[in-house]
Amino acid sequence: MSVEVKAELVGSVWKITSKPGDQVAEEDVLLILESMKMEIAVTAPRAGTVKEIRVKETDVVKEGQVLVVLE
C-alpha cells in the first residue's frame, strides 16, 4: 500500500535528501522545505520504500500538496 507524504504548510523545496528506491525507516528525513526562513524536515510517517518524489528543489508547494509517495 502506498502512502502520500504531504506538505504541512506552504513553502519551497530546499533540499531533497532521498531518492526513488531508497529504503527508509519511520521518521527518516525525505526532504527539507523552507518556509519563513526555517528548514522544515519532511519525514517518513512510517517505514517503506521511496516510490516517487513529486517535487524538485526550489519548487513552491502548497499546504497539503503531495511531495513524496512511499510504498
Next chain:
Amino acid sequence: MGDDYPARISDLKGRRTKNLAMGGEEKIKKQHDRGKLTVRERLDLLFDKESFVELGLLAHQQPVRGGESDPDGTPADGVVTGHGLVDGRQVWVIAYDFTVMAGSMGAVGEQFKAARVRELALRYRKPIVWLLDSAGARIQEAAGSTFAGTGFLFADQVVMSGVIPQVAAMLGPCSAGTAYIPGLSDFVPMVKETSSMSLGGARLVKAATGEDVTDHDMGGSQVHCYESGVGDNEVAGDRECIETVRRFLSYLPSSNTEAAPFVESADPADRAVEGLEKIVPVSPRAAYDVRRVIKAVFDQDSWFEIKPTWAKNIVIGLARAAGHAVGVVANQPMQKGGILDSDAADKAARFIRMCDAFNVPLVYLVDVPGFLVGSQVEKEGIIRHGAKMLYATAEATVPKVTIIMRKAYGAGYYVMCGKGYEPDVLVAWPLAEISVMGPEGAVNIIFNKQIEASSDPEATRAQMIEAIRAQINPYLAAGWAMIDDVIDPAETRRVIVRGIEQASDKRIDRPWRKHGNIPV
C-alpha cells in the same frame, strides 16, 4: 421483624448496599468487558484512600409527567456525586454510571444531584471533576417542552469558569446533553478507543443528516486530540486517565483566590543548566525539540505537557521551577519550524488564560520565526486567531518571565510576551535575534532599489543582509535596556526562579470594565 431501631437500621443498610451495587453484576461485567472500570472503581482511584463522601446515594429515577419509572433499577439515578480528597485537598465529583441506564442524565441525577455538586463546589471554591461515561440526556424524561426548564449546567459552568478548576475526564461516550461539559472545562483527558464526544450521537446524526458514522469515528480521541483540539491529552486507559487528572490538579490552586501550590523541590534553584548548547543549534534555521530544553530547565520529572498531539508547533504545559508551579509556553522549531498558525495561537491563548485565572506564573521560551503568512492562513482568519494570543498574553497579570533563546520575530515576539506585554523579566541568550522580520526579508523590502541598481546584485544583497544581521543580535536591545539582560543559557533556570520570586507580590490594576472583548 419488629419496628424498632435495629430493623430501621437494617433497612437503611439494605438500601445502601443495593445502590452501591450499581447496575448489577451483568452490567458490571459488560463494563469491564469494554475495557472500562466501574464508576466506583474510578472514584477509588481518584480520591485519597477512604476520603470519598457520597451525597445522593439513595436517589433513584422518579416518574416524570406521570410516565413510568424504575426506582429499583436505577441506583443513584445513574450518577455518583460527592467529594473527596486529592493529595489532601477537597475536590468535588460528578461521575456517571454507565451500568445504570447507560449513565444517562435523568431529572433526579441532573436537577438535584449534579446541580447540588456544582452549587457546593462553587460555594466552597473547590475544583470539580466530571467522570464522563454517559449516553447523554435521558430522552424519555427530557422529551417534551419541559425542555424549556433545562440547561442550567452549562450556565453554571460558565459562572465557575476561572473561579474553580473544572476537569472533564472522558471515560466513555459523551454526546448531546453532556458534550458541552468538556467544551467548557479547563482540562479534558480522553481514553483511547473507549471514549468519544460529539454534539449529536451516531443515531441522532443518522436521523438528522443521514450520515452513517460511529460515535468513535466521529468523536474519538483520534479526532479530538489530533484534529479538533477539543480533547487535551490522549491516555491509554481509565487508570492513566484518572492519574492524569490528579496530576493536572496538583499544579493548580483550589480556586482563583489561592496561590498556585508550592511543593518543596530537591532540584536546586540555582542549578546551572548543562547541555543546552547541544540541544539548540546556533543556526537560526535549524530545528530541534524544545521539550528537551524544558526538561533540562525545570524541576526533574515535573513537566506535564498539555495538548501534546495537536498544534504541535507550540508546546504548552505545566511544570515546576524550584517548587513553584508554572505554565510554560514554548515555540517548537521541530514542528512547522515553530511558525505560529491559527491552531497554535488558539492553543496557547486558552492555556495562558487558564494560568492567569488560577495564579500560575507564565514562562515563555521564545524561538519564533513569526506568524505564518499567505492566502491560506488569511482564509482561516489568522488575524482573528493570532489576536487571541496577543490578547491573552497582554491580559495576563500573573508573573511572566520571557527567555528569548533564538529568534524573536515580528508579532511572534509580541505574543511570546515581548517588552510591551509586561514581562517581569525579559532576557535573551547570546544567540538571540530580535527583529520585525528576518534579515533576508528586511533587505528585500528596505534595499530593493539599491540591490537592483548594483552591478553585482547578489553580492550587494549578501552585504546588506550581513549589515542587518549585525543589528539583530541582542546587544543593541540590551544597550538600550529594552531587555533586562543577556544571559548564558546555563543561567536560564536561575533567572526563571528568581523572576517568579521577584514578582510574587505583583499587582496590576486595569481600568474598570465589565469584561474585555477577546476575539473568539
